[in-house]
Amino acid sequence: MGFSETGAGSDVTAMTTRIEVSGDSVVLDGHKVWVTGAHYADLLVVFGQCEGGAAVVVVPTSAPGVQVERVADPLGCRAAGHANVRFDSVRLPLSSLLGTPGMPLPLLDTTALAYGRISVAWGCVGILRACRNTAARHAASRVQFGKPLNEHQLVADHLADLFVAEQVATQSCAHASACWDAGSPDLVVATVLAKHVSAGHAARGAATAMQVLASAGARDGHVVARAYRDAKLMEIIEGSNEICQVILAQHAVATAQ
Ligand SMILES: Cc1cc2nc3c(=O)[nH]c(=O)nc-3n(C[C@H](O)[C@H](O)[C@H](O)COP(=O)(O)OP(=O)(O)OC[C@H]3O[C@@H](n4cnc5c(N)ncnc54)[C@H](O)[C@@H]3O)c2cc1C
Structure with missing residues (x-):
């Protein structure tokens, strides 16, 4: 496209x-x-x-x-x-x-981009699942200072952040998909919201997972290294973070009561 x-x-x-x-x-x-x-x-x-x-x-x-x-x-x-x-x-x-x-070009591109945005948003959920699972398995099995990494509170904080990110992204995507299934007029904004939330969480979550893996993830081809590179691009494609924010701000004003 x-x-x-x-x-x-x-x-x-x-x-x-x-x-x-x-x-x-x-x-x-x-x-x-x-x-x-x-x-x-x-x-x-x-x-x-x-x-x-x-x-x-x-x-x-x-x-x-x-x-x-x-x-x-x-x-x-x-x-x-x-x-x-x-x-x-x-x-x-x-x-x-x-x-x-x-x-009108805005009409054509809004329709076409909505398809791309929902697939990017769910792709970000996949990135977050891979990052959370890989980081959690690693933290539970790697021992430093006499105990597994996940028992060090600062590392546990990273795992909690990853879990929250995965859940929030999943729920926002599920809401957008429910709008699509129902043919709701909210689907355009719900999709922008899902894309924006999921891409931001994926980029931050992949960086967090890299921190938990440290050298174990720091090579080309590792699933978390790949997620780290891919996730950054999710904040750029199908409407960058900023363009999503502009759309969401317009919606906030238009729906103010
Ligand atoms: C991996 C990848 C895949 C892609 N696939 C496709 C594809 O299949 N088809 C296709 O047509 N294009 C594709 N693109 C291009 C993509 O759509 C553009 O990169 C994207 O729209 C941003 O445009 P730009 O890179 O020219 O950045 P610019 O538009 O130059 O923006 C640069 C920065 O300024 C910010 N900015 C721009 N305008 C505003 C504003 N009004 N308010 C606030 N901030 C603003 C942007 O958010 C960004 O941070 C792809 C790009 C990448 C990296």
Whole structure:
């Protein structure tokens, strides 16, 4: 799913990719960055400016004019095949358009991002479960100063924080998913809330788990080391922490009684 561009990150309305309807074709010109999965994908869903609004097209990566370049050495999520993708006069059949051209971009991206946000939020729960389990097992079995680490109060405090983080993230995600299942209009805000809460807890929780593991987790490929790298990215993707805060603040004002 390609929204982001070099000059359009948090502000997707600044995107310059153009989708032009021309007879029974659409023509796509632009450059997307950090498209998750694009290195492996056969099809990309690409957003662009169109007829005074926005449009979305499905683009085969094999189409003439599409150039996919994998992002080298990402900090985390290394199996996710992030790629930058260039589109040079890519001509596609009109049936490649999803929906109606000229729709408001904020409407399109809110809908699309809600799907991404709920999956990122639950992914953060997975990160926290792995961190809590690994840290707790390690703290219960590693002895220093004559007793297991979990019997040192400062380490026990870390384990309690991890448990709280996992529970809070799980409950906020479960609430958001219940809103989806019920088709509730609250689902957009509940999903932003779940993403924001879970990503923050995952980033702090992974750092806490690293502290409990110490050298035992400090090598590439260890589950907690991987969680530590991946979790930081969860605070950036699908609406950064700050963008989630802006949305939640707007909701706080709009619903004030
Ligand atoms: C691992 C990974 C996967 C990604 N996958 C995809 C993908 O599949 N498809 C896609 O289209 N994009 C993807 N992206 C791009 C991602 O959506 C952007 O990185 C994200 O939107 C932030 O944009 P930016 O990096 O340009 O940061 P910027 O927008 O430059 O922001 C920099 C900092 O300023 C803050 N900031 C910006 N505006 C405001 C504001 N108004 N108020 C307060 N703070 C603000 C941000 O929160 C951030 O902390 C991915 C990125 C990463 C790292």
